[in-house]
Amino acid sequence: MSVIDAATAANNDNEKNDDAGQPGAFPSTRGGSSRGGSTVEKRRNLGIGSSVLLAVGAFVFLFPFYYMFIGSLQTAPDTSVAGAFPNPANLTGENYANINGSIDLLKGLVNSGIFTGGVILFTVVFGLLVGYALAQMHFRGKGFVFGMMLLVQMIPFQLLLIPLYVMIVRDYGLADSYIGMILPFAINSTAVFVFRQYFMQLPSTLFEAARIDGASELRILWQIAIPLVRPAIVTAILLTFIGPWNEFLWPFLVTKDSAIQPLAVSLANYISNVAATASNPFGAILAGACVLAAPAIALFIFFQRQFISTNIGSSVKG
């Protein structure tokens, strides 16, 4: 459903080579360290052009966020070039109070948290189970489950929009409920794929030995497999987090009651309906935007090691 979902789906071809490549490599050892001395040489001759390019890129990507924050603190919106710099005479926290008066920011954050947390919980619990089964267990129908997991990631969400709305809102009466919001996203297939990839990299002899010792499968999963793939769990949680925290269309369709709306929906409603009547609409919008953006940005800066190309590459290696 998200971009990343489809990414893994399109990767099926390379999948088998991946598995054969690293029979015993543990996930935690995969990183930049494997690059040889020639890499250093290659990196040394980074030209001026590339450095300028990277710097310009960073500016273009970061400036709107800086501007968002500055704008959220301005008493009166200053759209001149000087307005991009903090001006002590024009700084205020009033915008945050204003937006909080129109939409309950804390409640919005809690609703976003429940929505996102629910999706992550379902994904981790059921994703680990099926990921482990696909990687280290032999059972009838395994090929079917695996094929299904790959196919599911290619289902375009726009096709499901109408039938899901009919089913969840009209037939099951789950409008304005957390479960109605969570259901279409409940188990993220990309995360299942990531779990399976990491479990595949563990040596199967480890699990055979544990089975001979009489450990139950659940105990093997809990005491042996999961502790060995901790980095995969963080990566999968990060990947899963982006979807529901930022999702707008689906919760917008199923929630009409503002008491249950995630922050993205209540902020969007404010932008399209209420903003016109506010005294400093942009200040208030930007203040709400900062509150919505901050948790995601903080999370990804804190866990940036878990969100690097090698980790993502395990699921989307081109």
Next chain:
Amino acid sequence: MSLRSSDGGPEAGSPAAGSPATGSVATGAPVGRTADQRLAPRKRKNLLGRQPLGLLFSAPYVIYVLAVLAYPLGYAVYISFHDFFFTAPRVKVDRPFVGLDNYITVLSDPAVQRSFANIGVFLVINVPLTVGLSLVLANALNRVTKLRTFFRVSYYVPYVTASVAVVGVWLFLFQQNGLVNALLGPLAPNPSWLTNSWLAMPTVALYVTWKQLGFFILLYLAALQNIPDELYESASVDGGNKWVQFWNITVPGVRSASVLVTLLATITGANLFTEPYLLTGGGGPDGASTSPVFLMYQKGILQGNPDVAAALGVVLVIGVLLIALIQKRLVGGKED
């Protein structure tokens, strides 16, 4: 943990004892010994496999996918071929088969045609820009040693942030008297970007490129790791400059990633909803930035014609598949 001699023993002792089927039922996870497997590999394989518990582990996921994803997929096609309307829960009504009527309604609607043309404009701007910029930036990022983490994180910050949040600051930047126009001075377009029927869709395309680029840079970074350094070394020995290396080693080396990036950028474009809804106030000005998914929302849910909206969804998906096939031919080269 000790050897389970009680239930593992008899089976392991004599490979022929116990039919395969009963073995699986009696012990939740049959114990497999490598020696036995070598002796009688076929007999160890019972009806449900060596670890039938795997079925139980997969069951929640399989049930979820069938009920919440696969069933609605079929339902969408069903709705699109019937005269379908919203009813109260558990009310049985007649939903007559109408053949291609909904599809004819969709395809002859000028608003729908306009929205597909808009998506065409979007893709023509967004896809080449995304592929080019993300490859160039990933290539530079792959070589840099200083501030590597800083660059990498700053590139994916827009990707991990909610569109609803960043739309706020883009509205602020691109409004009539916003910072962008202040910098452009006399060059500022009139009417401004998002209210100009020629510039609204290109601005949305630019916004989405900016928002998604960080993710595609990560994809390219992963692909770049697979290009052996020896290729660059021998190229520099042969006197090939960096430009030559980029075109003759990097670009062909990441071709499969380029196919993927093109495909994903196209899918993202086809899914466009939040941006026309918020950036241009519902696909304005005058339908210049309407997207098919926005029309699905408008026709299906606001106007109560889910059958027409479902047909629009099917048409959209078929369109994306066709474009994806063409792109795979163009970008993938002859190997495919």
